[in-house]
Amino acid sequence: MDTILKIDSLTKKYPSLFAVSQLSLSIDKGSVFGLLGPNGSGKTTTLGIILGVASATSGNFSWFGKKNSSSDRKKIGALLETPNFYSYLSAKSNLKISAKIKGIDLKDIDRVAEIVNLKDRLNDKFKTYSLGMKQRLAIASALLGNPEVLVLDEPTNGLDPQGIAEIRTVIQNISKMGVTIILASHALDEVEKVCSHVCVIKKGKSLIQGSVSDVLVGENLIEVACSEIEKLKEITTKFSGFKALKEENHYLLVTLKDSSSSIEFSKYLITNNIIISHFVKRTKSLEEFFLETTKDA
Amino acid sequence: MLDLISIEYIKLKNNSSFWIILVFYMLISFYVVGKADSLPAGSDVFANPLQFPMIWLTSTYCASFLVLFPSILIILNIGNEFKYKTAKQHVIDGLSKTTFILSKFISVCLIATIITIYVILLSLFLGWQSGGEIQDFFGEQFSFITGFYIQLIGVLSFAFLIAILFKRTGISIVVFVGYYFIEVILYYLVFKDSPIRDYLPLEVFNSLTFSPIKDNLDSFSGLSIPEFKLSLNWFSAAIGAIYIAICLSLSILIFNRRDV
Numbered sequence: 340m341d342t343i344l345k346i347d348s349l350t351k352k353y354p355s356l357f358a359v360s361q362l363s364l365s366i367d368k369g370s371v372f373g374l375l376g377p378n379g380s381g382k383t384t385t386l387g388i389i390l391g392v393a394s395a396t397s398g399n400f401s402w403f404g405k406k407n408s409s410s411d412r413k414k415i416g417a418l419l420e421t422p423n424f425y426s427y428l429s430a431k432s433n434l435k436i437s438a439k440i441k442g443i444d445l446k447d448i449d450r451v452a453e454i455v456n457l458k459d460r461l462n463d464k465f466k467t468y469s470l471g472m473k474q475r476l477a478i479a480s481a482l483l484g485n486p487e488v489l490v491l492d493e494p495t496n497g498l499d500p501q502g503i504a505e506i507r508t509v510i511q512n513i514s515k516m517g518v519t520i521i522l523a524s525h526a527l528d529e530v531e532k533v534c535s536h537v538c539v540i541k542k543g544k545s546l547i548q549g550s551v552s553d554v555l556v557g558e559n560l561i562e563v564a565c566s567e568i569e570k571l572k573e574i575t576t577k578f579s580g581f582k583a584l585k586e587e588n589h590y591l592l593v594t595l596k597d598s599s600s601s602i603e604f605s606k607y608l609i610t611n612n613i614i615i616s617h618f619v620k621r622t623k624s625l626e627e628f629f630l631e632t633t634k635d636a
Numbered sequence: 637m638l639d640l641i642s643i644e645y646i647k648l649k650n651n652s653s654f655w656i657i658l659v660f661y662m663l664i665s666f667y668v669v670g671k672a673d674s675l676p677a678g679s680d681v682f683a684n685p686l687q688f689p690m691i692w693l694t695s696t697y698c699a700s701f702l703v704l705f706p707s708i709l710i711i712l713n714i715g716n717e718f719k720y721k722t723a724k725q726h727v728i729d730g731l732s733k734t735t736f737i738l739s740k741f742i743s744v745c746l747i748a749t750i751i752t753i754y755v756i757l758l759s760l761f762l763g764w765q766s767g768g769e770i771q772d773f774f775g776e777q778f779s780f781i782t783g784f785y786i787q788l789i790g791v792l793s794f795a796f797l798i799a800i801l802f803k804r805t806g807i808s809i810v811v812f813v814g815y816y817f818i819e820v821i822l823y824y825l826v827f828k829d830s831p832i833r834d835y836l837p838l839e840v841f842n843s844l845t846f847s848p849i850k851d852n853l854d855s856f857s858g859l860s861i862p863e864f865k866l867s868l869n870w871f872s873a874a875i876g877a878i879y880i881a882i883c884l885s886l887s888i889l890i891f892n893r894r895d896v
Binding site: 387393394409410415419421423424426428435437440441480 | 640
């Protein structure tokens with residue numbers, strides 16, 4: 340598969356801290372790549388470097404598998420942090436400026452305005468726009484000229500639930516068109532719902548990366564309950580494949596070693612005369628995982 | 637290139653402060669140049685400062701006094717790029733940092749060109765009204781229009797550099813105006829007896845336009861010219877061009893070294 344972006348031990352050092360530290364990753368064509376981390380974890384700095392507005396202290400990156408040049412960025416649509424437009428100009432004039440920089444036919448403005456549902460408001464000044472509309476205009480600008488890659492930094496930040504839903508629909512539709520999307524977010528459900536791959540970062544370091552499904556089923560979790568919880572606890576801890584146990588409200592959350600299966604565990608409980616009232620194999624939610632990993636990092 | 641010009645044109649065309657300042661500058665300079673013949677020393681040396689060919693000196697000299705207005709225009713124009721973070725967005729959209737600075741320099745040239753054309757028209761109008769000889773239109777004194785154009789681009793480039801350096805409009809204006817005072821101190825106190833003082837940037841730019849009034853010549857013109865010259869000092873013009881190149885190069889250097 341073609342690699343769209345390759346980042347190799349990227350580091351950005353500010354006088355008092357490392358904003359990005361030895362970050363390496365590789366993004367394949369057609370994937371929706373989530374860069375997930377809490378506020379201040381280095382997501383925007385990383386995107387700023389790969390978009391040419393900030394310089395790296397050390398390390399490399401390359402777009403489309405070749406040497407970097409500023410004209411590569413014309414094939415990338417990007418929204419970094421906030422929508423950046425002239426407030427005294429109309430939305431249309433603002434899009435004209437972006438289109439001219441990218442060398443794109445001005446006819447494309449109507450198409451992108453249609454996608455983000457702003458066609459009727461194109462002649463209004465940018466300063467009259469609501470936050471959600473500003474965000475949508477920024478996405479429209481990023482979509483000019485059908486870019487191969489879309490870089491979106493916190494695209495739903497500060498929006499109300501309806502605005503968030505609208506932006507997500509737009510992102511999902513674009514991804515269906517085969518565009519590679521790089522999405523930075525601190526909102527887990529967003530990454531979970533939209534992305535195919537994820538890299539979790541904290542303090543500029545990559546904690547884990549892989550496909551969302553790999554990262555999600557990384558652990559072997561089982562919810563189990565019966566009438567005699569104490570006895571269940573005692574028996575469970577003696578199981579050969581046992582790894583950890585956590586008592587929840589009405590059930591035990593058992594983590595098994597990777598080597599053992601839920602079937603073995605269920606058989607073991609039956610042979611030990613435990614009558615089970617509840618048995619669910621659970622994938623760990625990204626949220627739990629996220630809080631856990633970023634906590635001890 | 638054409639795209640970059642049209643981008644700057646879109647930004648300026650719809651900016652109300654651009655039009656207000658420009659029209660204000662045009663009205664004031666028209667008034668000031670038009671009143672030049674009522675200056676007390678005016679009749680001392682020349683019959684009429686508004687007649688061809690003296691009008692070229694008068695208009696460029698008077699208009700250059702008001703260069704603060706277009707300078708503020710440039711500072712606002714650059715400041716907007718930082719205020720709206722569009723400098724950053726332009727780089728993200730695919731301009732190299734150097735191209736961005738060059739595209740902004742187009743604004744400097746656009747504004748200087750508009751004003752110079754205005755001053756030419758103004759001079760033709762006032763000169764024609766004073767009943768000058770038509771064949772004197774483009775005499776040797778017309779070279780002061782070139783001098784004025786270089787002076788404008790020069791002072792605007794200096795404002796440009798300050799605006800790139802300080803990003804914020806308010807601070808840039810204070811530094812820009814403050815530098816005028818600094819240069820006065822340098823000229824009259826620090827380099828009092830040194831020839832260096834004639835090569836200070838604003839001094840060089842000021843020397844590209846002359847007062848048509850002989851008595852004022854020594855105090856206002858830059859390079860101490862013993863007697864009145866009726867054509868542009870091309871040596872000063874060359875030094876002015878060097879200063880412009882320095883301002884532009886420094887702007888490119890600073891912007892490239894900085895995270896935007």
